[in-house]
Amino acid sequence: MHFSAQLTVLAAASLVAAGPSVVGPRQSQKVTVDLNKKYQVIDGFGFSAAFQRANLVVNLKEPKQTEVLDLLFNITTGAGFSIVRNGIGSSKNSNQDHMNTHLPNCPSSPDGTPAYVWDGKDSGQLWLSKQAVRYGVKTFYGNAWSAPGCMKTNNDDANGGTLCGVSGATCRSGSWLQPFANYLIKYIQYYAEAGVNVTHIGFLNEPDFTASYASMLSSGTQAADFIKVLRPALDKAGYTSVGINCCEATGWNVATQHMQQIKSAGVEDMVFAFTSHEYSSRVGSPMNTKRHVWQTEYSDLNGGWSTAWYSNGGAGDGFTWANTVFNAIVNSNLNGYVFWEGIQDRATNNNNNEKLILVDGQTYQVSKRLWAFAQFRNVRPNAIRVGASGGSNLKSAAFQNTDGSIAVVIINSGTSAQTVGVSLSGSTLASPTVSAFLTDTSNDAKAVAVATATDGTASASLPGRGMISFLFKGASNATVV
Numbered sequence: 276m277h278f279s280a281q282l283t284v285l286a287a288a289s290l291v292a293a294g295p296s297v298v299g300p301r302q303s304q305k306v307t308v309d310l311n312k313k314y315q316v317i318d319g320f321g322f323s324a325a326f327q328r329a330n331l332v333v334n335l336k337e338p339k340q341t342e343v344l345d346l347l348f349n350i351t352t353g354a355g356f357s358i359v360r361n362g363i364g365s366s367k368n369s370n371q372d373h374m375n376t377h378l379p380n381c382p383s384s385p386d387g388t389p390a391y392v393w394d395g396k397d398s399g400q401l402w403l404s405k406q407a408v409r410y411g412v413k414t415f416y417g418n419a420w421s422a423p424g425c426m427k428t429n430n431d432d433a434n435g436g437t438l439c440g441v442s443g444a445t446c447r448s449g450s451w452l453q454p455f456a457n458y459l460i461k462y463i464q465y466y467a468e469a470g471v472n473v474t475h476i477g478f479l480n481e482p483d484f485t486a487s488y489a490s491m492l493s494s495g496t497q498a499a500d501f502i503k504v505l506r507p508a509l510d511k512a513g514y515t516s517v518g519i520n521c522c523e524a525t526g527w528n529v530a531t532q533h534m535q536q537i538k539s540a541g542v543e544d545m546v547f548a549f550t551s552h553e554y555s556s557r558v559g560s561p562m563n564t565k566r567h568v569w570q571t572e573y574s575d576l577n578g579g580w581s582t583a584w585y586s587n588g589g590a591g592d593g594f595t596w597a598n599t600v601f602n603a604i605v606n607s608n609l610n611g612y613v614f615w616e617g618i619q620d621r622a623t624n625n626n627n628n629e630k631l632i633l634v635d636g637q638t639y640q641v642s643k644r645l646w647a648f649a650q651f652r653n654v655r656p657n658a659i660r661v662g663a664s665g666g667s668n669l670k671s672a673a674f675q676n677t678d679g680s681i682a683v684v685i686i687n688s689g690t691s692a693q694t695v696g697v698s699l700s701g702s703t704l705a706s707p708t709v710s711a712f713l714t715d716t717s718n719d720a721k722a723v724a725v726a727t728a729t730d731g732t733a734s735a736s737l738p739g740r741g742m743i744s745f746l747f748k749g750a751s752n753a754t755v756v
């Protein structure tokens with residue numbers, strides 16, 4: 276016991292004796308992790324397969340199907356994603372890429388009995404979610420782009436419109452707040468019956484944008500009206516642990532307004548995470564809330580399909596995404612970061628970069644964006660971000676997982692290779708074993724050699740514009756005084 280405390284003392288003594296030179300590669304740069312400096316808790320990293328994209332994986336034959344699932348969920352060989360954002364369908368049919376609803380027709384009045392219809396597929400998302408469960412994924416975010424059209428002012432699940440019954444939206448048929456809450460709970464029940472526990476629920480998508488597909492307009496104030504009905508309904512149904520996420524604005528500025536309006540309405544505490552996309556404005560300074568904050572949808576919608584790690588900093592580059600996710604987690608204290616589509620076909624949107632993996636019939640191609648996310652795969656849900664600093668041209672972040680292990684993620688912003696050393700301060704890990712893996716132009720989260728100096732500093736070589744992640748695991752924990 277208290278083994279590492281002794282080690283620290285010994286290491287300090289040997290450092291004094293040995294002077295500045297250390298065993299192993301020359302340390303041109305040093306990152307110091309401070310476990311006593313604690314920041315936000317991490318909920319995870321994820322993607323969506325909404326709008327029937329999940330079916331692309333459903334339809335893949337083996338061994339390709341397992342290969343793609345491993346790329347998405349495997350913690351040792353793939354991205355190790357820990358959040359799946361599923362679209363809750365609102366469309367009456369499955370034409371084109373529509374997500375069909377489990378309530379194609381409303382009862383004639385809000386207090387009537389709803390005739391739910393569940394197809395057991397949910398546009399391929401239920402199958403994909405079950406696979407995710409097999410890989411250990413525990414966070415499933417069910418997100419309705421809209422209420423069924425029959426609950427809205429425009430009687431259509433597409434083209435904007437507002438939920439009947441929120442402030443400023445009265446309908447002759449009455450208020451549909453309670454039926455919409457019941458409808459979302461029914462979705463959670465269908466998933467639970469299939470072995471997938473929905474942990475978070477959302478009821479809007481880009482409510483500041485009228486889309487020709489499923490969409491529903493809402494301010495933060497109107498969202499608060501519904502949250503006041505949804506929270507007690509979830510609790511009454513036994514889903515006290517299911518968190519409400521809100522409101523999926525097109526960008527950070529609007530998301531911040533939503534958060535303020537929800538605060539003003541007095542229901543901030545009923546929200547699990549405030550959610551934003553990054554299309555109309557990028558994730559900026561940390562939101563002023565006690566609740567969690569997630570970025571839940573972003574991608575390069577304009578660039579043609581690219582698998583490049585670095586091509587002059589293009590919006591679809593893996594290296595750009597490494598920095599995008601890093602900035603959100605480290606500079607804006609986000610608790611979760613969710614990409615847009617995990618998989619997509621070639622035909623949709625002229626084969627752009629809004630996906631991580633291109634699934635083209637029975638073949639697939641993997642973008643470096645996926646490998647940028649993979650560099651965060653050892654940051655497991657409920658990890659705490661801790662202090663990390665040091666080194667020029669280095670961006671570093673560190674996280675302590677609930678099992679005590681420590682993941683350190685480092686981006687080399689410079690163009691030349693350097694040897695990077697990582698030392699832990701305040702660690703409770705006894706005799707840690709250290710592994711590291713690297714992504715750059717020619718490597719995909721590849722395990723690389725780590726040298727450990729007598730003072731415990733772990734070093735590895737990091738190419739220019741490369742990204743490396745170290746994982747420190749302890750044989751057992753010990754306390755440092």
Ligand SMILES: *[C@@H]1O[C@H](CO)[C@@H](O)[C@H](O)[C@H]1NC(C)=O
Nearest residue numbers: 345349350351352409410411
């Ligand atoms: C992840 O990949 C490893 C290596 O191929 C494999 O042994 C393991 O079974 C995979 N994990 C799951 C949950 O399939």
Ligand SMILES: *[C@@H]1O[C@H](CO)[C@@H](O)[C@H](O)[C@H]1NC(C)=O
Nearest residue numbers: 408412413467470471472473
């Ligand atoms: C889902 O939740 C139920 C009830 O809390 C629990 O018994 C079950 O193990 C959970 N399933 C998974 C896959 O986590």
Ligand SMILES: *[C@@H]1O[C@H](CO)[C@@H](O)[C@H](O)[C@H]1NC(C)=O
Nearest residue numbers: 676677678679749750751752
């Ligand atoms: C190490 O510490 C963590 C966090 O305090 C704890 O959850 C874990 O069980 C411990 N592991 C061992 C092997 O003692």
